[in-house]
Amino acid sequence: MALKSFIEVHTSxxxxxxxxxxxxxxxxxxxxxxxxxxxxxxVLDLSVIAAAGLFNGPILxxxxxxxxxxxxxxxxxxxxxxxxARATLQKLLSSTEPSLRDNESLRQKSLIPLSDVEMxxxxxxxxxxxxxxxxxxxxxxxxxxxxxxxxxxxxxFHLPIAYHGRASSIVISGTDIxxxxxxGPPAGNSPPPFGPSVKLDFELEMAAIVGPGNELGKPVDVNxxxxxxxxxVLMNDWSxxxxxxxxxxxxxxxxxxxxxxxxxxxxxxxxxLEPFSCEAPKQDPHPLPYLAEKISKNYDISxxxxxxxxxQDDSHVVTKSNFNNLYWTLTQxxxxxxxxxxxxxxxxxxxxGTISGPEPESYGCLLELTWNGQKQxxxxxxxxxxxxxxxEVIISGVSKGNGYNIGFGTCSGKIVPSPP
Amino acid sequence: MALKSFIEVHTSxxxxxxxxxxxxxxxxxxxxxxxxxxxxxxVLDLSVIAAAGLFNGPILxxxxxxxxxxxxxxxxxxxxxxxxARATLQKLLSSTEPSLRDNESLRQKSLIPLSDVEMxxxxxxxxxxxxxxxxxxxxxxxxxxxxxxxxxxxxxFHLPIAYHGRASSIVISGTDIxxxxxxGPPAGNSPPPFGPSVKLDFELEMAAIVGPGNELGKPVDVNxxxxxxxxxVLMNDWSxxxxxxxxxxxxxxxxxxxxxxxxxxxxxxxxxLEPFSCEAPKQDPHPLPYLAEKISKNYDISxxxxxxxxxQDDSHVVTKSNFNNLYWTLTQxxxxxxxxxxxxxxxxxxxxGTISGPEPESYGCLLELTWNGQKQxxxxxxxxxxxxxxxEVIISGVSKGNGYNIGFGTCSGKIVPSPP
Ligand SMILES: [Ca+2]
Ligand SMILES: [Ca+2]
Ligand SMILES: [Mg+2]
Ligand SMILES: [Mg+2]
Ligand code: NI
Numbered sequence: 135m136a137l138k139s140f141i142e143v144h145t146s147x148x149x150x151x152x153x154x155x156x157x158x159x160x161x162x163x164x165x166x167x168x169x170x171x172x173x174x175x176x177v178l179d180l181s182v183i184a185a186a187g188l189f190n191g192p193i194l195x196x197x198x199x200x201x202x203x204x205x206x207x208x209x210x211x212x213x214x215x216x217x218x219a220r221a222t223l224q225k226l227l228s229s230t231e232p233s234l235r236d237n238e239s240l241r242q243k244s245l246i247p248l249s250d251v252e253m254x255x256x257x258x259x260x261x262x263x264x265x266x267x268x269x270x271x272x273x274x275x276x277x278x279x280x281x282x283x284x285x286x287x288x289x290x291f292h293l294p295i296a297y298h299g300r301a302s303s304i305v306i307s308g309t310d311i312x313x314x315x316x317x318g319p320p321a322g323n324s325p326p327p328f329g330p331s332v333k334l335d336f337e338l339e340m341a342a343i344v345g346p347g348n349e350l351g352k353p354v355d356v357n358x359x360x361x362x363x364x365x366x367v368l369m370n371d372w373s374x375x376x377x378x379x380x381x382x383x384x385x386x387x388x389x390x391x392x393x394x395x396x397x398x399x400x401x402x403x404x405x406x407l408e409p410f411s412c413e414a415p416k417q418d419p420h421p422l423p424y425l426a427e428k429i430s431k432n433y434d435i436s437x438x439x440x441x442x443x444x445x446q447d448d449s450h451v452v453t454k455s456n457f458n459n460l461y462w463t464l465t466q467x468x469x470x471x472x473x474x475x476x477x478x479x480x481x482x483x484x485x486x487g488t489i490s491g492p493e494p495e496s497y498g499c500l501l502e503l504t505w506n507g508q509k510q511x512x513x514x515x516x517x518x519x520x521x522x523x524x525x526e527v528i529i530s531g532v533s534k535g536n537g538y539n540i541g542f543g544t545c546s547g548k549i550v551p552s553p554p
Numbered sequence: 555m556a557l558k559s560f561i562e563v564h565t566s567x568x569x570x571x572x573x574x575x576x577x578x579x580x581x582x583x584x585x586x587x588x589x590x591x592x593x594x595x596x597v598l599d600l601s602v603i604a605a606a607g608l609f610n611g612p613i614l615x616x617x618x619x620x621x622x623x624x625x626x627x628x629x630x631x632x633x634x635x636x637x638x639a640r641a642t643l644q645k646l647l648s649s650t651e652p653s654l655r656d657n658e659s660l661r662q663k664s665l666i667p668l669s670d671v672e673m674x675x676x677x678x679x680x681x682x683x684x685x686x687x688x689x690x691x692x693x694x695x696x697x698x699x700x701x702x703x704x705x706x707x708x709x710x711f712h713l714p715i716a717y718h719g720r721a722s723s724i725v726i727s728g729t730d731i732x733x734x735x736x737x738g739p740p741a742g743n744s745p746p747p748f749g750p751s752v753k754l755d756f757e758l759e760m761a762a763i764v765g766p767g768n769e770l771g772k773p774v775d776v777n778x779x780x781x782x783x784x785x786x787v788l789m790n791d792w793s794x795x796x797x798x799x800x801x802x803x804x805x806x807x808x809x810x811x812x813x814x815x816x817x818x819x820x821x822x823x824x825x826x827l828e829p830f831s832c833e834a835p836k837q838d839p840h841p842l843p844y845l846a847e848k849i850s851k852n853y854d855i856s857x858x859x860x861x862x863x864x865x866q867d868d869s870h871v872v873t874k875s876n877f878n879n880l881y882w883t884l885t886q887x888x889x890x891x892x893x894x895x896x897x898x899x900x901x902x903x904x905x906x907g908t909i910s911g912p913e914p915e916s917y918g919c920l921l922e923l924t925w926n927g928q929k930q931x932x933x934x935x936x937x938x939x940x941x942x943x944x945x946e947v948i949i950s951g952v953s954k955g956n957g958y959n960i961g962f963g964t965c966s967g968k969i970v971p972s973p974p
Contacts, residue, residue: 423748
């Protein structure tokens with residue numbers, strides 16, 4: 135019999151008892167942020183559950199990890215603690231368990247409608263890395279930026295390419311994004327044009343949240359890398375293509391990216407995603423031994439991006455993709471990241487890179503969808519090459535199970551004009 | 555009459571009363587880290603000075619910024635607080651002021667020999683950015699990696715190029731550096747070679763420590779950027795040239811850098827460096843308005859790198875350069891960094907990039923000094939193309955004034971072998 139909660143959860147909900155994603159929230163503006171899990175239309179306040187002594191397993195019964203303004207302490211504890219927390223919470227919320235179900239005052243204190251709370255960044259992010267793991271995205275970008283001859287750089291099939299991103303400008307879903315100003319590529323011998331970006335884009339990504347880190351100088355084995363990953367969020371790696379195109383040679387993207395990166399508030403754990411794991415693509419050439427893993431896993435997560443132009447009531451789907459379009463796995467990314475001895479820390483964010491599929495309808499950014507502005511999209515009649523002020527971009531993600539969804543909710547942000 | 559301390563300071567010392575650089579130290583192993591300033595051969599414990607009520611100016615008299623394990627709170631307070639702290643400490647340590655000079659028990663508690671203390675990272679670094687601001691370095695690297703035709707990328711003269719670095723692996727001077735493993739460039743159609751880097755290098759750099767940050771979406775004006783910089787440290791941006799050469803197209807340096815970056819323990823303030831400010835090089839083409847500053851400042855800081863091979867008693871000077879070899883100023887770097895709205899935070903680290911001068915004896919890394927291993931250096935008879943296990947690299951920096959030095963001490967690290 136399927137696990138069921140005493141809390142009513144609609145079958146279309148992203149947050150059934152099988153999911154229990156972690157976030158950090160303020161019950162009301164100005165109150166202290168604390169961890170919670172989403173269940174149906176509510177959030178369960180884990181600081182209240184901890185105070186009530188209901189985390190009674192051997193690892194968590196004396197832990198203060200639920201009295202923190204972020205999840206970093208829980209992340210540092212590792213998979214045994216995460217499994218214990220999940221088991222405790224699934225039992226507590228199940229339809230057959232009376233301890234919370236029949237305690238009205240505790241229910242009142244601990245269960246808060248999602249519509250009433252303010253979600254904040256769930257983690258303190260020490261470092262943010264962005265990979266480049268979709269072959270289709272690499273091929274399309276290479277073709278657009280460097281031409282159709284050898285669009286994919288020769289290293290791409292040998293290692294999961296990545297760059298360091300900017301941690302300070304990572305924001306929670308719902309935060310407005312200010313259109314960046316900057317230099318674009320000059321025409322001929324003119325000076326570079328300067329002003330608000332005219333090629334503002336989104337990038338459909340997901341990101342892994344690092345759990346226990348590793349010591350500087352001590353790489354993580356690829357077959358143990360999964361134990362260092364707590365879960366996944368949706369991510370929009372906003373990109374200014376004009377700024378990026380002019381600045382990125384030879385040291386990579388910088389101001390074309392660092393003005394903002396949005397993540398979704400709910401971290402879906404690898405445990406919850408396990409029923410949706412699937413085989414990763416066969417890799418040819420065979421990866422070097424440090425990247426060759428015994429089990430190479432992807433996840434079947436349907437992804438979708440919608441744009442809602444200013445003043446319109448409806449948003450319009452501009453692309454549909456799937457996490458399983460990634461060539462390099464999360465565990466390969468993490469093992470590669472540490473092979474040189476680089477230390478990861480709990481709460482580090484590892485973006486997958488733009489998740490484009492093979493078909494034009496599954497491309498993960500406007501650069502690809504409009505082929506760098508050569509074509510335009512129609513948002514129910516409104517044309518779009520790149521993002522306009524007032525556009526809201528909404529990413530959603532869900533794994534559809536038998537009678538339930540494991541969903542990520544949404545990751546959204548609206549473009550506001552550059553400062554004068 | 556020159557300012558003089560009641561503490562004896564040798565004329566060759568890097569730390570006279572005119573300097574007073576800030577660091578964070580543990581008086582003994584296991585004790586709590588706290589801020590201090592260096593004076594002669596001692597460190598003055600600022601937590602003790604604060605507890606004694608001697609920070610009695612209007613800004614700092616109730617501040618707890620000296621009871622912190624890092625300087626971030628002091629950094630956030632901004633220049634008025636820094637000026638007040640400097641005035642308080644210069645008076646307290648001066649030969650004519652009795653309050654500390656004549657209080658033996660307070661002297662005992664607050665003044666500790668440098669040789670007895672353990673220095674730790676002085677700041678919690680949210681984000682680390684590395685620029686590329688020496689024209690000579692850009693030209694040499696471009697020639698080596700991409701050939702003598704147009705070695706300098708076309709954007710170089712229009713903007714201070716930079717990339718995001720890895721914050722987690724920044725370590726304090728004296729920390730061993732583990733030789734990274736990784737992939738190097740393949741020969742022909744062979745798979746990429748994998749193993750310990752065979753082209754391990756140092757990079758002679760300095761780095762600015764950010765004081766007050768800026769809000770996301772609100773750029774810092776170039777003419778106000780100096781108020782966002784607390785001071786400077788020496789930096790060694792260790793680089794694995796084989797890993798870097800293979801991975802860096804198209805997203806920039808990643809594992810070739812992220813295995814470790816060393817900074818010196820003492821932050822020399824811009825106030826202390828002011829007597830050594832000098833005119834920055836004339837820029838042609840004239841920079842865009844957002845980078846055009848009323849006063850364009852460099853600093854005259856003599857820099858030197860020595861290598862001490864394993865088992866040898868002596869270290870050997872391999873290069874001598876100067877901070878004033880930089881083309882882009884610190885303030886231009888900071889203004890550029892924020893022009894897109896990117897937010898800086900107190901404690902962020904902005905590396906200058908390798909500081910190479912025009913002459914071969916002033917090149918800032920082995921890549922340039924040995925022209926990518928085509929020639930070799932002689933360390934008193936011992937040949938070197940790249941760093942060997944056991945090599946210690948020691949960077950020092952000093953501004954020589956009239957009868958005193960403003961020095962940075964040293965920034966050192968020793969190479970230890972890769973894990974098996
Ligand atoms: Ca990206
Ligand atoms: Ca560098
Ligand atoms: Mg971004
Ligand atoms: Mg480095
Ligand atoms: Ni960072």
